[in-house]
Amino acid sequence: MDHDSLDELDQRLLQALQLDGRAPFSRIARDLGVSERTVARRYQRMRPRGLRIVGQPVVSRLGLTRWLLRVHCTPDAAGTIADALARRPDTSWVTLASGGTELYCALNARTADERNALLLDRLPRTPHVLSVSAHCMMRIFIGATSTWHSTRFRPQDAPAAVGSGADSAPPLSLDATDRVLFTELARDGRATLPELAAATGRSPSSVQRHLDRLRGEGALVLAVDFDPRLLGFHMATRIWLNVTPRHLRTVGEALATHPQIAFAAAITGASNLVASGIFRGPADLYDYVDRRIGRLPGIQGIETAPTLREVKRLAPAVP
Known part of the structure; x- marks a missing residue:
């Protein structure tokens, strides 16, 4: 595939995902001024070309x-x-x-x-x-x-210094659910709550609380990987x-x-x-x-x- 086949909407989608790799397609569609179906279709079209959203721990x-x-x-x-x-x-x-x-x-x-x-x-x-x-x-x-x-499209308000504000903070303790979440999100950072709940054996609401804690404490970031x-x-x-x-x-x-x-x-x-x-x-x-x-x-x-x-x-x- 030639890079010219990535149009402006594809590039804006990459930018939106960089702001929040787990943002619902409905929210991204609203921000981009297109339908949710269009966003989902563009995302699925780019995945075989190498697009990945990957959950990464802040060491x-x-x-x-x-x-x-x-x-x-x-x-x-x-x-x-x-x-x-x-x-x-x-x-x-x-x-x-x-x-x-x-x-x-x-x-x-x-x-x-x-x-x-x-x-x-x-x-x-x-x-x-x-x-x-x-x-x-x-x-x-x-x-x-x-x-x-996707640094070419890094928004001005996107987080830049990964972990810089937490360098001196004490290490965050992880439980078994946290570790499973890191493993699953390393495979697919946009794995759904039901999928993560099935992997961890916890309820979707419990999984959401764990995700909020890991992201809020600066232990988990979502990386946009694209060739x-x-x-x-x-x-x-x-x-x-x-x-x-x-x-x-x-x-x-x-x-x-x-x-x-x-x-x-x-x-x-x-x-x-x-x-x-x-x-x-x-x-x-x-x-x-x-x-x-x-x-x-x-x-x-x-x-x-x-x-x-x-x-x-x-x-x-x-x-």
């Missing part, structure tokens, strides 16, 4: 720490190692970049032992792994994952920035407002800010670096690494 609210791994491998082994990391339940996304010799991986760990089992034991002993660096995500300014969240290539964006790029400490928050918050950026976080390491951007092509990336990043204060260095393949994305992180 900081569940007592987890997210780490970003940079793994350098020999070219013949990078794909195999990426696939092995993707099969792990404690990784939420894995991408290949830099000529197929480097991969990036988000690891969610509750304890130092969980983290070290992979970083100090498994990966260093893996054949063809040349080096591993681990960067703790100290603050996420926007995005719970590395994927694209940006269908809208003409063909270059996903990881951007590593070295920012002076006094400007780190300013730059991170600025990136969160840029429509090209789907993910941005302050991290430990030589590059203290990392972002994921989506661009139409090399010229679009150049203009962004030149006109947007180049005008931000405190930028001391930048490294860009186009994504070659997304191996895993939008995976649940509930232990």
